[in-house]
Amino acid sequence: MKIKKEFPSIKVNKEDQTIDVKSESNVGKKESKGKVGSEDMQNYFEQLNEIKKRVVHLQKIVRRFLKHVHVTEFRWKSVIGINDAALTGIICGSAWAIKGSCIALLDQNLKLKIRPEIEVIPSFFHAESKTNLTCILSFRMGHAMGAAIRLLTYWRGSKRTLVNKPQPLESKS
Template sequence: MTLLILVLLLSIFSFFIPLNINVKFTKKNNNENLEIKFITLRGLIKIGIEIPFAKTLKKHNDYFFHIEPKLEGGKNEKNILSLNQMVTLKKIYLKTIKNREIFLEVKNYLLKKISIKKLYWNSKIGLEDAAITGIAIGLLWNFKNILIIFINNNIQSENISYNIIPEFNKKVFETKFDCIIRVKLVYIIIAGFIGLKSKVKRVVK
């Protein structure tokens, strides 16, 4: 009985453990890489998903992304599990469109529950024509400002840093994005139930 109560208390406690989601995207020359890490218990448990876009394949008018999920444990980030699989862009798009209402409902709920602990976004842009470079920089500044304003108005956030470095008379586009999103596990579980409820409603109709 005591053991059962202890397990129950630990289960309830685990629901309120914060989960950090670290999203990193880098682009330099022709190399692009997206990495997403789910970190909890002060870094003792890490689940990472890496998408090296350099390994992206085009076949039958569709793009195939090479996804490398990894389970890491401990502060040394020792690789415990590594799997490789390919996901098509068309499959992702069709699934998103099919479940659009569910995604929107889940998104609206989670936006109220998440917080951004860090957002770093630096870009370097340049074209051979200085005038066109100036226009491109202006457009990119507008895009970044609109996104940051949306984040500040809708999400609790801190440590936001972003910049654009111009490179005149030289063709270059580099960007580094590093963001840490924090949310409690209980909210992710509730979001899952919201999505399931929405899906059941749609099937019943």
């Protein structure tokens, strides 16, 4: 089963300090729109911290699962620029450093089957910021099910549900 998720449009609203996300999915050819604000992100991180507190050996479980995740395609192209050429150079150098660190993290935790393609294109004459990330991950469902069973096994407490169940980004309007 293949699931493809595209985020063709992410726009920042300066008025209400939110991010408008328009996403498309090949599962049922759904298109959804939503807003993500600072409160949503804060709730999401609180729920992650709750999971982190409740599951014993969470890092071991996640790392064990990630050892079985294969990266079969990874392309990351960015166009970055502001009107000042010197600052554009500094920003592009920083982007290279960040991308290199991300690739090193991927290489440490996942199985890279191919050499990642990364590119940073400076735009010296226009103020612009574009990025395109294509990544294909594959894993066996048995490994995912094993990780889920381990999560449930090592869950502290009698209740195995969160106080506030996380809402997917697609369902918010």
